[in-house]
Amino acid sequence: MADRDHRAPGFHTDHHARRPGPLDDRDYGTVPSIFTMLGYLAARTEKLRLGTGVVVLPLHNPLHVAEQAAQLDLLSGGRVDLGLGRGYQSVEFEGFGMDLAEARDRFDEGLDLITGMWTRDPFRFEGRYYRTGEASLTPKPLQTPHPPIYVAAVSPETVERYARRGLPILADPAAPFKKVHGAADNWHRIAEEAGHDTSATDLVVSRAVWLAPTVEQARADQAHFEASFDRSRIFNEKSAPIDSKTGQVAKGFEFWEGRYLKGGQVGNDFRWEQLEVIGDPERVTGQIAMLQEFGFNHLMCDFGSTRHIPFEDLAKAITFFAKEVIPAFR
Numbered sequence: 216m217a218d219r220d221h222r223a224p225g226f227h228t229d230h231h232a233r234r235p236g237p238l239d240d241r242d243y244g245t246v247p248s249i250f251t252m253l254g255y256l257a258a259r260t261e262k263l264r265l266g267t268g269v270v271v272l273p274l275h276n277p278l279h280v281a282e283q284a285a286q287l288d289l290l291s292g293g294r295v296d297l298g299l300g301r302g303y304q305s306v307e308f309e310g311f312g313m314d315l316a317e318a319r320d321r322f323d324e325g326l327d328l329i330t331g332m333w334t335r336d337p338f339r340f341e342g343r344y345y346r347t348g349e350a351s352l353t354p355k356p357l358q359t360p361h362p363p364i365y366v367a368a369v370s371p372e373t374v375e376r377y378a379r380r381g382l383p384i385l386a387d388p389a390a391p392f393k394k395v396h397g398a399a400d401n402w403h404r405i406a407e408e409a410g411h412d413t414s415a416t417d418l419v420v421s422r423a424v425w426l427a428p429t430v431e432q433a434r435a436d437q438a439h440f441e442a443s444f445d446r447s448r449i450f451n452e453k454s455a456p457i458d459s460k461t462g463q464v465a466k467g468f469e470f471w472e473g474r475y476l477k478g479g480q481v482g483n484d485f486r487w488e489q490l491e492v493i494g495d496p497e498r499v500t501g502q503i504a505m506l507q508e509f510g511f512n513h514l515m516c517d518f519g520s521t522r523h524i525p526f527e528d529l530a531k532a533i534t535f536f537a538k539e540v541i542p543a544f545r
Contacts, residue, residue, distance in 0.1 A: 250283040257291035264294045268385060268421065268515050269367045271302035273318045274311050277325030277345060281332040285356040293357035298385050298419070299326065300367030303456040303468060316458055316466035320344065326364075333361040365419050368398060370470035378402045381411035388421035388517065391489035392505070395420050399510035420506055421515040423486075425493045426536045433494045434487065440522045441483055492516075496539040503544065 246252055253265045265287065270280060280297075288295040301322035302308065308315040324342040331338045332352040340347045356362050366377040368384035377384060384402055386395040399418055406413045425440075427433035456468035487493060492502045492514070503514055516536070519529045 250287055253287055253295075254290065257287060257294065262294075264296055265291055266296035266365075266515075267298045268419075269298035269300035269365075271307070272299045272325040273302055273313065273321035274307065275325075277328040278332065278347060278350075280325070281329040281352060284329075284362060285333065285352060285354055288356040288358055288362050289354050293362075295356070295358070295362040296365065297329075297362050298365040298367065300385075303369075304454045305457045305459060305465070306454065309459055314458075314460075315456055315468070317344070318465075319467040326366075330361065330364070363417070368402075371398070371401065372470065374398050374402050375405050378405035378411075379409045381406050381409065381413075381416075383416050383418050385419040385421060385515065386511065388423065388515075389490075391485075392509075393489070395506075395511070396509045403510060417512040418510055419513040419515055420509075420511040421517060422492045422506075423490070423521065424499070424514075424516040424518055424536065425491065426499050426532065426540060427495060430495045430498060433498075434483075437487065437491070437493060438483055441486075443523055444521050499536075500540055500543045503540065507544075 249267050249270060253267070256263065257265055267284075272280065284295055284297050299322070301318040303315075303318075305315055308318070321344050324340075324345050328340045328342070328345055328347070331340055332350070333356055336355075337349045337351045338347070339349045364382055365385045366373070366382050367387075368374045368377065369387040369390070374384055378401070384398065386398050390398070399420075402418065403413050403416075406416070425433060425436060427436055456465045457463070458465040481490070492499055492506075494502070506514060518524075518533055518536075524532070
């Protein structure tokens with residue numbers, strides 16, 4: 216689904232310190248330097264918006280994030296969308312020697328530091344985890360007052376927390392349609408109660424997407440993909456938000472209790488009806504229109520993170536989607 220000036224956004228994610236082996240193999244989808252990737256894409260494109268989906272903010276110095284996003288925004292002609300999240304994977308926080316229970320507080324401080332550096336000059340920040348002297352950001356972002364910010368939201372608590380700040384959400388890719396619908400409704404209601412005008416706000420939803428010439432082929436492709444994919448690569452104890460000191464779910468992640476420890480069994484029928492954007496052009500267009508009716512004006516498409524597909528076949532699939540579906544939303 217295209218954004219308001221008909222330029223589709225491309226989002227890239229932020230993963231680090233994965234462990235090779237049966238639970239977390241090397242092709243998980245790691246992008247350890249997300250702004251390097253987007254800088255490369257900025258030089259090769261003219262209209263594509265460049266999104267981070269998401270920067271795991273507690274694993275970065277927020278001043279560096281503010282600088283890198285501002286520089287990318289300037290070099291790209293104002294095409295940056297900054298998606299941020301607090302993270303949840305214990306293996307990554309352990310790799311950085313950080314306490315997962317601090318993720319929420321670190322995220323909120325980092326968010327305040329980034330927006331302050333972008334909008335106030337000079338700016339000074341004094342927090343529990345981050346502090347600056349009197350500082351000025353150079354260069355400033357091209358977009359005013361700053362690039363759009365999206366916050367990854369899984370739990371109802373997170374949706375409510377950032378709705379009250381008027382910050383649009385990037386909705387959970389593993390939640391069924393009815394839950395992301397509820398998240399969008401709750402976000403708009405709470406944001407409006409807090410005094411924010413949400414009429415021009417773009418929310419983002421992430422989905423696994425697959426387009427085939429026929430419904431029958433799409434269902435066959437789905438069954439093939441699922442049979443060749445070990446879901447325990449993602450849904451396992453190392454990807455769960457477990458506090459390494461206590462062995463229990465980390466503080467602030469109570470919503471996740473058991474979510475990543477159930478073996479990741481999701482039936483094909485459930486995925487077909489409730490989870491994935493998948494089918495022939497008519498069905499996929501209808502599903503995206505449904506998500507748009509829910510209140511999501513951006514769709515972050517995952518064509519291949521859980522599918523073992525040769526690059527050439529994946530490129531063909533994305534091109535097919537671009538030709539058959541995207542024009543319906545221009």
